[in-house]
Amino acid sequence: MAWRDTETDKVTSTNIRTRVGIVGAGPAGLLLARMLQLEGIDSVILERRSRAYVLSRVRAGVLEKGTVDTLIAVGAGERLLREGMPNKDVQLRWDGVCHRVSTVDENGRHLTTYGQAKIVEDLIRLREGDGLPIHFEAQVDRFEDITGNPVIHFSEGGVAKALHCDFIAGCDGFRGVSRAHIPGADAASFLREYPFSWFGILAEAAPNPALRGFAHSRRGMAIASARSDKISRLYLQVAPDFKVDQMDDEAIWDELDRRFVDGTSNRFNRGPIIEKSVARLRGFICTEMQYGKLCIAGDAAHIVPPSGAKGLNSAVGDVRVMAATITRYLKEGDSTLLENYSATCLRRIVPTVHWSCEMSDTLHMFPGQSEFDTRMQYAKLDSWVSSPGGQQRFREAMLGQPYPI
Numbered sequence: 001m002a003w004r005d006t007e008t009d010k011v012t013s014t015n016i017r018t019r020v021g022i023v024g025a026g027p028a029g030l031l032l033a034r035m036l037q038l039e040g041i042d043s044v045i046l047e048r049r050s051r052a053y054v055l056s057r058v059r060a061g062v063l064e065k066g067t068v069d070t071l072i073a074v075g076a077g078e079r080l081l082r083e084g085m086p087n088k089d090v091q092l093r094w095d096g097v098c099h100r101v102s103t104v105d106e107n108g109r110h111l112t113t114y115g116q117a118k119i120v121e122d123l124i125r126l127r128e129g130d131g132l133p134i135h136f137e138a139q140v141d142r143f144e145d146i147t148g149n150p151v152i153h154f155s156e157g158g159v160a161k162a163l164h165c166d167f168i169a170g171c172d173g174f175r176g177v178s179r180a181h182i183p184g185a186d187a188a189s190f191l192r193e194y195p196f197s198w199f200g201i202l203a204e205a206a207p208n209p210a211l212r213g214f215a216h217s218r219r220g221m222a223i224a225s226a227r228s229d230k231i232s233r234l235y236l237q238v239a240p241d242f243k244v245d246q247m248d249d250e251a252i253w254d255e256l257d258r259r260f261v262d263g264t265s266n267r268f269n270r271g272p273i274i275e276k277s278v279a280r281l282r283g284f285i286c287t288e289m290q291y292g293k294l295c296i297a298g299d300a301a302h303i304v305p306p307s308g309a310k311g312l313n314s315a316v317g318d319v320r321v322m323a324a325t326i327t328r329y330l331k332e333g334d335s336t337l338l339e340n341y342s343a344t345c346l347r348r349i350v351p352t353v354h355w356s357c358e359m360s361d362t363l364h365m366f367p368g369q370s371e372f373d374t375r376m377q378y379a380k381l382d383s384w385v386s387s388p389g390g391q392q393r394f395r396e397a398m399l400g401q402p403y404p405i
Contacts, residue, residue: 014161018044020326021152021165023140023178025054027116028298028315029171030123034074035323037132041330044163045127046138046154048172054136055124058202058275059116061227062087062309064400065109067316076122080114085226087111090398091213092381098262099385103398111398115227116312143168143181147292167326170296171315174303178296179286188288194281194360195367196220198306199238201252205271207232214307214363215260216377221363222259224268232269237364244276281305283357285349289342295322302349307359310352313400317348324405337405348401355397 020036022029025047033043047054063071068084071077088110089100104110127134135156144151152163170178179185207226215222220237227233234256247255253270260268284303289296298315321344325337337344362380366373383390 014159015164016044016161017164018042019165019330020044020167020169021046021150021163022169022171023152024171024173024176024298024300025049025120025124025134025136026057026171026173026298026315027119027123027312028319029169030120030127031070031074031076031316032169032171032297032319032323033127033132034076034123035319036326037127037130038074039323039327039331041327043132043169044165045134046140046152046163047134047136048139049136051124051134051136055117055121057117057120058200058233058277059312061113061115061118061233061312062225063112063114064313064316065111066400066403067313068112068114070316070320071119071122076119076126079118079122080112083118083228084112084114085229087113090394091211092216092385093214093260093262094216094378094381096261096263098264099381101385101391101394103395105395105399109399113226119312140172140177142177143294146181146294150293166293166330168294169322169326170294170300171298171319173299174284176300178294178300181294182286182288182291182296185286185288189284189286192283192357194283194305194364195240196281196364197238197240197242198279198281199236199242199244199247199252200275200277200279201234201273202227202275203232203234203271203273204230205232205269206230208266208269210264210266211260211268216363216365216381217259217261218365218374219255219259220365222256224256224260232271234268238278240280242278244278249273279306281307281360283353283360285346285353287342287346289318289345290338295325295338295341297322297345301345302353304353304356305360306356307363308352308356308398310356310400314349314352317352317401317403318345320403321345321405344404347404351401 020043022045088104138154138156140154212224223235225233286301289301297318304310328334384394
């Protein structure tokens with residue numbers, strides 16, 4: 001809704017009024033907006049990137065059952081149910097041998113592969129179909145009066161604007177502006193950076209079902225997953241300063257085949273590589289996720305090493321808590337959930353980050369790694385596939401922590 005100036009009684013284009021200002025149009029911000037909409041709470045989304053950029057971002061696509069159920073519940077599950085690919089076991093390769101561990105629990109829960117870009121597209125289509133606002137290429141500058149009557153100052157098309165709201169949701173990622181508006185956030189933040197990167201590729205090549213999952217290789221870790229029955233998503237562990245043009249396509253496929261050697265003749269189906277990217281690995285937790293009428297969620301509050309495919313799933317857990325918190329506060333004037341927002345989210349975040357770091361510590365080759373350290377990694381991997389307790393630990397962690405709300 002537009003802002004009405006009480007003195008002139010005219011609607012102005014530089015002042016906007018809504019109940020909840022959401023910074024960031026990634027999965028977290030879009031899902032939150034949808035959940036609030038279903039509660040009858042209006043919102044405005046501000047996204048610094050273009051619509052085309054947001055729709056083209058390639059991210060992880062392994063979904064926990066709780067994430068799938070949440071998307072279905074908000075009406076964003078039609079294509080997911082049609083195109084999502086069930087993952088009922090994980091392949092783990094080390095020392096030249098392939099092993100499998102089931103990821104189906106006693107209740108039938110399993111993982112689903114469905115690209116994050118599709119989730120974003122599904123949620124944008126729902127929101128725009130209802131005529132609700134997403135301001136793309138809107139650069140947020142600062143927040144004002146977070147403890148009173150919050151205002152988000154931003155610029156759009158070179159014009160300075162203000163979004164007046166009752167609540168601010170910071171879903172703008174690790175490098176966004178929201179976390180910086182929480183006093184003490186820096187002191188309450190903890191970071192671990194890994195001494196390597198992931199070289200990710202997207203290829204127009206049918207995934208080979210005999211070659212998927214994780215490969216622990218003395219040459220470095222590798223991962224094979226799918227985005228569809230025609231598109232492969234693959235990763236190679238590389239040096240932290242690796243550049244995407246250091247390997248041509250043939251060299252990439254050759255390296256993947258070498259790292260996935262398991263005593264069989266299985267090789268990757270090769271095809272055109274349509275996207276390449278490099279990402280540093282880090283683990284990050286900010287234990288202060290709320291101040292006044294501002295809450296942060298997803299990558300704005302925590303980063304998981306991608307080994308466990310938990311980034312999106314963790315954000316969904318945050319958003320469920322945030323949606324309940326905002327709804328209770330705005331509809332009932334009850335601040336109980338708001339006061340406990342950080343603690344509630346962290347009950348799920350901390351063990352999830354821990355698992356992702358454990359996966360990273362076990363699967364990668366570290367600079368100067370000794371034979372002793374490698375053998376200890378083998379022992380951990382063997383426990384995940386051979387020990388009943390280890391299998392249960394692996395399965396429960398991969399399927400995800402229960403939601404606190």
